[in-house]
Amino acid sequence: MPASARPLSPHLSVYRWEIQMVTSIVHRATGIFLSLGMLLVAWALLALASGPAAFAGVAAFCASWIGLILLLGWTWSLAFHLLNGIRHLLQDLGLGYAPATFVRNGWLVTIGSVVLTALVVACVFAQRGAA
């Protein structure tokens, strides 16, 4: 909290929910969540380097209900952050700022992230069938 009561600009509560602000907020939220995912990546690699017993611990965590829910969350977060990140990079080049295009791309990214997640889940189930 600021030490003095300075006037602040209107915050989230005064705005109507629109795809433009939702994608912006979700980009941040998925970024923070993916940061935590890097801890799992680090843990998995350290376990892989140290031995079968440690690696079995990672595998057990990933196969648990909490692990599966987190992995699904990370998959969708990565899909969204990746697609919206590409959108941001194109915007940095000055592209896609016309309001209609901006809104359309927001929906493209949102729907695309769900499609990508479904693809990954389909790959997981296909492998399970083959194994």
Place this chain on the structure above:
Amino acid sequence: MKTAVGLGSAKSGTRHFMAERVTALALTALGLWIVWIALEMLHMDYAAARALIARPYNAVLMIAFLIASFWHVQLGLQVVIEDYVHARGLELAAQIAVKFVCFLGAAASVLAVVRIALGS
């Protein structure tokens, strides 16, 4: 970029802006690659998983992914903390903590990949 560096508020901001975007560009490819690796490893036993990461091109791409990711995480969380943590002491502590954790995470996991690649 050339005209902004070293001038006024662009002193270090431009460097942050560029580093965030260059790591983002690298991660568009490496992010897809890590999903492929994860799917490959899904039903592998320990020896096969280790052999997969030990392949030179996978080891190199993994190290690139780790450095780009932890760097991008640090840059991203830095902005989030700047935006939402308004108490000076807490903000400084949070920024330093994020930098330490990201550096330790990167160093430890890169060493792990090197150990896997060298079979030690």
